[in-house]
Amino acid sequence: xxxxxxxxxxxxxxxxxxxxxxxxxxxxxxxxxxxxxxxxxxxxxxxxxxxxxxxxxxxxxxxxxxxxxxxxxxxxxxxxxxxxxxxxxxxxxxxxxxxxxxxxxxxxxxxxxxxxxxxxxxxxxxxxxxxxxxxxxxxxxxxxxxxxxxxxxxxxxxxxxxxxxxxxxxxxxxxxxxxxxxxxxxxxxxxxxxxxxxxxxxxxxxxxxxxxxxxxxxxxxxxxxxxxxxxxxxxxxxxxxxxxxxxxxxxxxxxx
Amino acid sequence: xxxxxxxxxxxxxxxxxxxxxxxxxxxxxxxxxxxxxxxxxxxxxxxxxxxxxxxxxxxxxxxxxxxxxxxxxxxxxxxxxxxxxxxxxxxxxxxxxxxxxxxxxxxxxxxxxxxxxxxxxxxxxxxxxxxxxxxxxxxxxxxxxxxxxxxxxxxxxxxxxxxxxxxxxxxxxxxxxxxxxxxxxxxxxxxxxxxxxxxxxxxxxxxxxxxxxxxxxxxxxxxxxxxxxxxxxxxxxxxxxxxxxxxxxxxxxxxxxxxxxxxxxxxxxxxxxxxxxxxxxxxxxxxxxxxxxxxxxxxxxxxxxxxxxxxxxxxxxxxxxxxxxxxxxxxxxxxxxxxxxxxxxxxxxxxxxxxxxxxxxxxxxxxxxxxxxxxxxxxxxxxxxxxxxxxxxxxxxxxxxxxxxxxxxxxxxxxxxxx
Numbered sequence: 001x002x003x004x005x006x007x008x009x010x011x012x013x014x015x016x017x018x019x020x021x022x023x024x025x026x027x028x029x030x031x032x033x034x035x036x037x038x039x040x041x042x043x044x045x046x047x048x049x050x051x052x053x054x055x056x057x058x059x060x061x062x063x064x065x066x067x068x069x070x071x072x073x074x075x076x077x078x079x080x081x082x083x084x085x086x087x088x089x090x091x092x093x094x095x096x097x098x099x100x101x102x103x104x105x106x107x108x109x110x111x112x113x114x115x116x117x118x119x120x121x122x123x124x125x126x127x128x129x130x131x132x133x134x135x136x137x138x139x140x141x142x143x144x145x146x147x148x149x150x151x152x153x154x155x156x157x158x159x160x161x162x163x164x165x166x167x168x169x170x171x172x173x174x175x176x177x178x179x180x181x182x183x184x185x186x187x188x189x190x191x192x193x194x195x196x197x198x199x200x201x202x203x204x205x206x207x208x209x210x211x212x213x214x215x216x217x218x219x220x221x222x223x224x225x226x227x228x229x230x231x232x233x234x235x236x237x238x239x240x241x242x243x244x245x246x247x248x249x250x251x252x253x254x255x256x
Numbered sequence: 257x258x259x260x261x262x263x264x265x266x267x268x269x270x271x272x273x274x275x276x277x278x279x280x281x282x283x284x285x286x287x288x289x290x291x292x293x294x295x296x297x298x299x300x301x302x303x304x305x306x307x308x309x310x311x312x313x314x315x316x317x318x319x320x321x322x323x324x325x326x327x328x329x330x331x332x333x334x335x336x337x338x339x340x341x342x343x344x345x346x347x348x349x350x351x352x353x354x355x356x357x358x359x360x361x362x363x364x365x366x367x368x369x370x371x372x373x374x375x376x377x378x379x380x381x382x383x384x385x386x387x388x389x390x391x392x393x394x395x396x397x398x399x400x401x402x403x404x405x406x407x408x409x410x411x412x413x414x415x416x417x418x419x420x421x422x423x424x425x426x427x428x429x430x431x432x433x434x435x436x437x438x439x440x441x442x443x444x445x446x447x448x449x450x451x452x453x454x455x456x457x458x459x460x461x462x463x464x465x466x467x468x469x470x471x472x473x474x475x476x477x478x479x480x481x482x483x484x485x486x487x488x489x490x491x492x493x494x495x496x497x498x499x500x501x502x503x504x505x506x507x508x509x510x511x512x513x514x515x516x517x518x519x520x521x522x523x524x525x526x527x528x529x530x531x532x533x534x535x536x537x538x539x540x541x542x543x544x545x546x547x548x549x550x551x552x553x554x555x556x557x558x559x560x561x562x563x564x565x566x567x568x569x570x571x572x573x574x575x576x577x578x579x580x581x582x583x584x585x586x587x588x589x590x591x592x593x594x595x596x597x598x599x600x601x602x603x604x605x606x607x608x609x610x611x612x613x614x615x616x617x618x619x620x621x622x623x624x625x626x627x628x629x630x631x632x633x634x635x636x637x638x639x640x641x642x643x644x645x646x647x648x649x650x651x652x653x654x655x656x657x658x659x660x661x662x663x664x665x666x667x668x669x670x671x672x673x674x675x
Contacts, residue, residue: 092590094587
């Protein structure tokens with residue numbers, strides 16, 4: 001009950017990060033991959049995370065995706081604090097609430113598209129029955145209703161990524177995390193995939209996408225720039241555009 | 257509450273999908289899987305074959321005891337292992353027909369005994385028909401009471417036969433020679449002499465140790481008649497104690513009697529062997545246990561090698577599929593799911609090996625059963641099948657555990673980045 005009150009208070013916040021830190025030890029040196037990230041993601045937002053390599057955007061994705069645990073700070077997902085959860089509970093969260101899309105698709109070559117999409121349902125608490133219908137539904141949602149029986153090596157790059165997106169959507173996740181989803185695709189195909197994201201966003205899907213290409217980021221509604229493990233700019237697409245027009249580079253220090 | 261309801265369903269689902277994944281993985285790497293399981297196949301096949309052979313041998317020996325009875329004692333010549341007599345030839349220590357004179361008076365625990373002579377293999381003729389290899393034995397009337405072989409028609413050898421040229425034949429020989437069912441009184445030629453058939457005796461239910469051929473006929477003649485074939489011949493004896501309780505006394509008395517007859521000094525070893533069938537079985541059982549232990553050791557080693565093979569291939573498989581494991585974890589596979597998947601894969605590999613091993617073992621068993629009459633009763637007992645599968649499963653679990661734990665512990669981020 002208190003959670004409900006909490007979420008209505010915070011106006012449909014799906015993700016809330018407070019003072020999030022992630023350190024790595026490499027020998028004697030301590031690397032601050034994330035150094036105090038504050039972020040709120042609301043329902044049906046479409047966010048692009050930008051930054052140079054080493055800026056901490058990949059670590060942020062890993063923490064958001066519950067693949068990694070923060071060293072410090074809090075992370076609330078759908079109102080639940082996930083920093084205290086066990087490995088098994090995190091696995092359930094990844095399964096039920098998060099959909100991953102990777103740069104290199106990560107489809108299993110020995111399985112056809114349907115089986116690939118079904119895979120998360122195998123690990124879902126109530127995914128056993130009717131899983132092939134659900135997987136088929138997800139494939140139709142990404143426009144691959146006619147490619148169900150094809151294996152990854154019989155699909156084009158764009159189609160592979162669509163299968164991967166269908167796999168991410170099949171458990172109806174709260175949030176879709178895409179890590180450079182167009183990094184391995186040519187520009188025409190990239191456009192198709194980004195249009196698909198657009199459409200999913202219109203259907204109400206919350207999306208967080210990591211990219212280092214400005215053109216790709218333009219599809220998002222909110223653009224976050226990272227530097228040295230911190231968020232250095234968090235603006236709407238229009239604000240970001242305006243700022244880039246006026247100030248050139250966007251390495252300003254303004255925060256949320 | 258809902259969680260409680262889901263738990264068994266989740267478990268069944270986990271096992272089912274693990275089996276499904278494992279089989280598809282094994283199928284995808286057929287050659288590798290076959291090579292991997294060879295160790296297990298050999299292990300299981302040898303367990304099956306050894307157990308089957310020993311079981312068959314035991315069944316055979318026990319069935320032989322039934323024809324002789326529990327009180328039977330066998331007397332044979334033997335070369336001593338030590339002492340000056342160890343350099344003698346077998347012929348020197350042979351039992352002589354007159355050595356047994358007065359035996360019953362001196363051995364109060366012995367109920368009866370019979371000398372048995374070997375007249376060797378003889379050619380048997382009846383009219384135009386001939387059989388080359390009939391084994392001719394000479395016996396005394398007490399033989400019929402010691403060895404329980406039924407007389408089909410006619411009568412057995414009796415006291416009145418003494419050294420007359422009469423014989424008992426087996427029904428198979430009678431048929432082979434083309435004689436009537438009732439052949440009593442017919443005359444056949446054994447070697448160069450004519451013998452009258454006085455009875456038909458049923459075939460020995462099992463061939464004695466050492467007998468091999470399928471076509472083997474026995475002809476029984478009176479003991480003294482053996483002299484018609486040769487002056488000197490091999491002799492051994494069967495005796496029966498008065499009751500099972502005095503069996504050991506009977507053996508001791510027989511030994512004492514024979515030693516005295518042979519004038520052996522107290523410190524000299526026996527030049528003969530007196531052994532109750534019971535103790536022979538005991539000896540066999542001990543040998544069987546030894547063989548089982550040795551075979552068990554060999555099988556254990558081959559299963560160990562097979563297990564290491566399985567472990568190796570599972571480790572290779574895991575490092576090849578690191579990315580897949582990372583992905584599965586990313587989409588929500590728990591540690592337990594990954595562990596189960598790889599453990600089930602190892603166990604299924606072992607079971608497949610066990611199944612093939614069972615087939616090979618069955619084949620070996622058939623080969624063994626046909627190799628020697630003594631092993632004709634060789635069969636695979638059900639418990640051996642269960643045992644070998646239990647072995648295979650245990651090997652799978654033991655050697656699959658380490659790779660499976662390794663897979664389950666993989667960090668999803670690292671695993672996904674793995675090339």
